[in-house]
Amino acid sequence: MKPRDRLRIAMQKSGRLTEPALDLLNRCGLTFRQSRDKLFCFGEGEPVDLLLVRDDDIPGLIAQGVCDLGIVGRNVLNEFRGVVGDGAATLTEWRPLGFGRCRLSIAVPQDMDYSQPQDLSGLRIATSYPGLLNQWLKEKNVDAAVVTLAGSVEIAPKLGTAEVICDLVQSGGTLIANQLRETDVLLQSEAVLAGPDALPSDERGDMIELLLKRLDGVIQVRESRLLLLQTSRTSLDAVTRLLPGGPQPTLLPVAGQPDQLMLQALCAGEVSWRQLEEIKKAGAREMFVLPVEKMLA
Numbered sequence: 001m002k003p004r005d006r007l008r009i010a011m012q013k014s015g016r017l018t019e020p021a022l023d024l025l026n027r028c029g030l031t032f033r034q035s036r037d038k039l040f041c042f043g044e045g046e047p048v049d050l051l052l053v054r055d056d057d058i059p060g061l062i063a064q065g066v067c068d069l070g071i072v073g074r075n076v077l078n079e080f081r082g083v084v085g086d087g088a089a090t091l092t093e094w095r096p097l098g099f100g101r102c103r104l105s106i107a108v109p110q111d112m113d114y115s116q117p118q119d120l121s122g123l124r125i126a127t128s129y130p131g132l133l134n135q136w137l138k139e140k141n142v143d144a145a146v147v148t149l150a151g152s153v154e155i156a157p158k159l160g161t162a163e164v165i166c167d168l169v170q171s172g173g174t175l176i177a178n179q180l181r182e183t184d185v186l187l188q189s190e191a192v193l194a195g196p197d198a199l200p201s202d203e204r205g206d207m208i209e210l211l212l213k214r215l216d217g218v219i220q221v222r223e224s225r226l227l228l229l230q231t232s233r234t235s236l237d238a239v240t241r242l243l244p245g246g247p248q249p250t251l252l253p254v255a256g257q258p259d260q261l262m263l264q265a266l267c268a269g270e271v272s273w274r275q276l277e278e279i280k281k282a283g284a285r286e287m288f289v290l291p292v293e294k295m296l297a
């Protein structure tokens, strides 16, 4: 294959991961020439291009070296890793990305007696994840038949093609609508940045390292809030004790009010109204909660 000097990232062309993946890359300073109906988007500022494909194809494209990185669900990545087996082009989950959260679970008809995986012995289980399911059945020492379906797995029990299913669950709405009950979670999934085990030793490797640093910053600040408030020196201890987790707050003097302090704290998550009300009761006032856009330690 011809060596490339530009980094190529594969992501889902059209689906649940498309918008959040593009948003994340934009936040990392990567923008692309709009060509959503096409396969390839040229990177405008940095030497990084996008390949828009079916999510199932992403691990294979990375393993073949067609793409350097991919944004894909852990469910799809791990299914691929299981199918290609140990020793084949091994892929690494470089970063969890915090969106596309779901789980791969066993679900049985609501009226079926089920208390443990052994109860699945001799049954047919429909799934789009035969690799992950077979691995789990082996671990649990259960002898069941795996029926592989590309989609609409949840209707298999009604159609009589399987007794039980193993499918993705998020809210659980699909299972309820099909009179199914979730019993065992095989995998907790979210979108991840996947790549080969070893980074390329050329400029693309340097670009990946830069991208990983930016990603870490973006992921860290995505949930972070900057809390600003004013407090008297006497209330400072009580106020500080109630601050949501994060590094030590910064204290600044308030001009003309020597007994007052301005406090600035980085909080590692949402600050709720309830928390704010508690902090106010402890003596704080003039409180602001601000989103953090960028952070470079």
Ligand SMILES: Nc1ncnc2c1ncn2[C@@H]1O[C@H](COP(=O)(O)OP(=O)(O)OP(=O)(O)O)[C@@H](O)[C@H]1O
Binding pocket: 012, 013, 014, 015, 016, 017, 053, 054, 055, 056, 072, 073, 074, 075, 076, 100, 101, 102, 168, 169, 170, 171, 189, 190, 191
């Ligand atoms: N209900 C859900 N809620 C949240 N995330 C989900 C849900 N269902 C699936 N996902 C995650 O989003 C990924 C993409 O789901 P989507 O339904 O868009 O894929 P798809 O139908 O296989 O699309 P494609 O056309 O790319 O093959 C899944 O692999 C999974 O990681």
Ligand SMILES: O=P(O)(O)OC[C@H]1O[C@H](OP(=O)(O)OP(=O)(O)O)[C@H](O)[C@@H]1O
Binding pocket: 151, 152, 154, 167, 168, 169, 170, 171, 172, 173, 174, 175
């Ligand atoms: O627990 P829930 O919130 O109901 O989500 C789970 C459903 O979401 C996905 O399907 P999707 O909606 O993408 O439809 P699909 O059948 O086209 O994959 C997945 O395959 C489940 O069927």
Ligand SMILES: [Mg+2]
Binding pocket: 054, 055, 056
């Ligand atoms: Mg798919």
